Amino acid sequence: xxxxxxxxxxxxxxxxTGLLHFASPRPFDRIVPRSLPxxxxxxxxxxxxxxxxxxxAVAVPATRRLGGLAAAGLFAAVFPANVKMAVDWRxxxxxxxxIAYGRLPMQVPLVLWALRVARSAT
Numbered sequence: 001x002x003x004x005x006x007x008x009x010x011x012x013x014x015x016x017t018g019l020l021h022f023a024s025p026r027p028f029d030r031i032v033p034r035s036l037p038x039x040x041x042x043x044x045x046x047x048x049x050x051x052x053x054x055x056x057a058v059a060v061p062a063t064r065r066l067g068g069l070a071a072a073g074l075f076a077a078v079f080p081a082n083v084k085m086a087v088d089w090r091x092x093x094x095x096x097x098x099i100a101y102g103r104l105p106m107q108v109p110l111v112l113w114a115l116r117v118a119r120s121a122t
Contacts, residue, residue: 003120007058010071010117014055021048030088031081050074058117068118075110082107 021028025044032040054074057067082103089100 003117004061006113006120007064007068007117010068010113011055011059014051014058014071014074018048018051018055021045021051028081031085033080033084047078061121064121065118068114068116068121071114071117072111075107075114079104079107 021044025041025048028044028047029040032043036043051074054067054070057063058071060067082100086097086100086104089096092100
């Protein structure tokens with residue numbers, strides 16, 4: 001995959017997820033760690049805005065390096081939410097547990113992908 005295409009695929013994925021934070025915020029609210037101050041919905045919206053901003057930065061060649069680095073940070077920052085989901089779903093069906101537990105190791109390739117996008121920026 002070309003470096004521009006790879007960046008645009010990442011931007012599209014971040015845009016989709018960012019928009020989902022507003023279109024369907026409830027699932028995101030549920031995985032906001034309780035240790036964060038304020039209301040979960042606020043964090044859902046803040047993270048949605050962050051994903052949209054990072055998507056825009058990744059999509060534009062002039063800001064792609066910074067966007068890729070920001071995406072790596074964002075993917076690392078949402079890891080506690082994935083841990084909360086895994087803990088909360090530990091007594092769910094095998095399928096739901098597989099989804100929740102499967103999200104945990106997926107953060108590593110996402111961070112590596114974002115760093116690759118940042119490095120490939122010209």
